[in-house]
Amino acid sequence: MDEILLRVRDLTVEYSTRRGIGRTLDNVSLDIREGEVLGLVGESGCGKTTLGLSIMKLLPRFGKIVLGEILFKGRNLLDLPERIMNREIRGREIAMIIQDPMHALNPVFTIRTQIIDVLRFHNDRRLIPHGKGIQLRNEAAKMLEEVGIADPAERLTDYPFQFSGGMIQRVMFAMAFSCSPSLLIADEPTTALDVTIEAQILELLKSMVKRYRASVLYISHDLGVISEISDRVAVMYAGNIVEYADSTPLFENPEHPYTEALLRCVPGAEARSKRLTTIPGRVPELTERPKGCKFHPRCPYVKEICKERPPKLLEIASRHSVACFRHEI
Numbered sequence: 001m002d003e004i005l006l007r008v009r010d011l012t013v014e015y016s017t018r019r020g021i022g023r024t025l026d027n028v029s030l031d032i033r034e035g036e037v038l039g040l041v042g043e044s045g046c047g048k049t050t051l052g053l054s055i056m057k058l059l060p061r062f063g064k065i066v067l068g069e070i071l072f073k074g075r076n077l078l079d080l081p082e083r084i085m086n087r088e089i090r091g092r093e094i095a096m097i098i099q100d101p102m103h104a105l106n107p108v109f110t111i112r113t114q115i116i117d118v119l120r121f122h123n124d125r126r127l128i129p130h131g132k133g134i135q136l137r138n139e140a141a142k143m144l145e146e147v148g149i150a151d152p153a154e155r156l157t158d159y160p161f162q163f164s165g166g167m168i169q170r171v172m173f174a175m176a177f178s179c180s181p182s183l184l185i186a187d188e189p190t191t192a193l194d195v196t197i198e199a200q201i202l203e204l205l206k207s208m209v210k211r212y213r214a215s216v217l218y219i220s221h222d223l224g225v226i227s228e229i230s231d232r233v234a235v236m237y238a239g240n241i242v243e244y245a246d247s248t249p250l251f252e253n254p255e256h257p258y259t260e261a262l263l264r265c266v267p268g269a270e271a272r273s274k275r276l277t278t279i280p281g282r283v284p285e286l287t288e289r290p291k292g293c294k295f296h297p298r299c300p301y302v303k304e305i306c307k308e309r310p311p312k313l314l315e316i317a318s319r320h321s322v323a324c325f326r327h328e329i
Contacts, residue, residue, distance in 0.1 A: 022286020
């Protein structure tokens, strides 16, 4: 069995807002094994992106980790100083791809400059000295070729605005894998793309993950994408993991009411003749989290105990955990 690469334990994050302090993540625990793709799914506002940013230690200034630990290869990232995170972890060991790559690239610099900056900063300077410009350019062109960009040597001199959305996302993959990271955090990388390009990018991700033997935390609200790419799935609602299982059993036999509701919302073959299903209500605001189970105001199976205290995440079958009173003895 592959060893655990990333272990998150009891991670709790609070945001300071105009309405007060809200708990964005509430005692979140999960593992990612070597070579594993973990899908993290839930509606907007459930805390998925916050988890990714917490792992990178890149929370906004109004966010604060108040409890827990993030163990990466046995080291607690929360104990590492910023200079170590910059030099040894971010980009080199853990890379991140965001939903809108245009926000990650500088519009006034060429693609070549930006890829070379990554290579020079994160690789050993003894191996790639500052003056080795040709070596760096060749490596940058090689990375563009690997992600399927035609005429890579010529495209290196282009600026971000000269690439389409799908092409610029390929550039982000080239930058992310340029230092052979052990873990990739992909935060909604295909949301802004059309269906055809999305399928191409997902195939690219699969091939790059296999080639570099990387683990992935894939964040999305799209259950179709999650089912296609993930080995295991964590379902998040209002800052809590409510279901956590291998991909196939979770999609074939969901055990949490929220997972069931999400799956009912996925359009099927008969969708053209029927009104799409939606989940009543909305994800509660940070400072308005209900007492007890946070999903109980929207749950069709709600009981009185659901309103009184939160359920624990319990293993109900091998590698299948659920936080719901329907499964508590």
